[in-house]
Amino acid sequence: MRKIFMAIVLIMGVNGSILAQMNYNRNADTSNIYYQSLKLHIKADNDLSDSIKLIKSDTFFVEDSKTTNNLPLKIGSFNVLYLNYDEIKNRIRHGEVISIATICPIEIENDKVELGIINFHVKKEKRKMVWGHESSSTFEYKYNCNTGHFELLHFQLDGI
Numbered sequence: 001m002r003k004i005f006m007a008i009v010l011i012m013g014v015n016g017s018i019l020a021q022m023n024y025n026r027n028a029d030t031s032n033i034y035y036q037s038l039k040l041h042i043k044a045d046n047d048l049s050d051s052i053k054l055i056k057s058d059t060f061f062v063e064d065s066k067t068t069n070n071l072p073l074k075i076g077s078f079n080v081l082y083l084n085y086d087e088i089k090n091r092i093r094h095g096e097v098i099s100i101a102t103i104c105p106i107e108i109e110n111d112k113v114e115l116g117i118i119n120f121h122v123k124k125e126k127r128k129m130v131w132g133h134e135s136s137s138t139f140e141y142k143y144n145c146n147t148g149h150f151e152l153l154h155f156q157l158d159g160i
Contacts, residue, residue, distance in 0.1 A: 135159035
């Protein structure tokens with residue numbers, strides 16, 4: 001009986017560590033238009049940051065089960081962190097300001113798919129969380145029946 005119990009505990013531990021590893025790696029679907037947009041946005045935002053000498057090692061995104069599910073934890077040299085409301089609150093607790101982006105759900109208009117990514121700075125003021133708009137990216141895709149993939153038609157980064 002003791003051997004059976006130990007075997008069950010061992011199997012559960014191995015399965016748990018495999019599931020945790022799978023969640024940590026977050027194998028991205030690279031054909032996903034959220035992934036493609038995120039990749040372009042981070043590159044454009046990084047190029048803009050380089051031009052004004054900002055150094056970013058981590059990129060924060062608001063966690064959302066509809067838009068950030070199955071997106072990677074690393075794109076290029078950037079660590080990508082998906083923060084929920086409580087994690088954002090904890091990061092700004094001591095007067096810090098963080099830069100965070102939110103990925104907007106896709107909108108379908110005629111035969112095109114559009115989505116946006118909006119950058120905010122978030123800080124604590126008088127016991128409230130205050131969000132200020134920094135910049136945004138807009139993306140427009142069209143599905144190509146011949147290739148079976150969405151193709152980027154238009155990309156624009158606005159603001160600072």
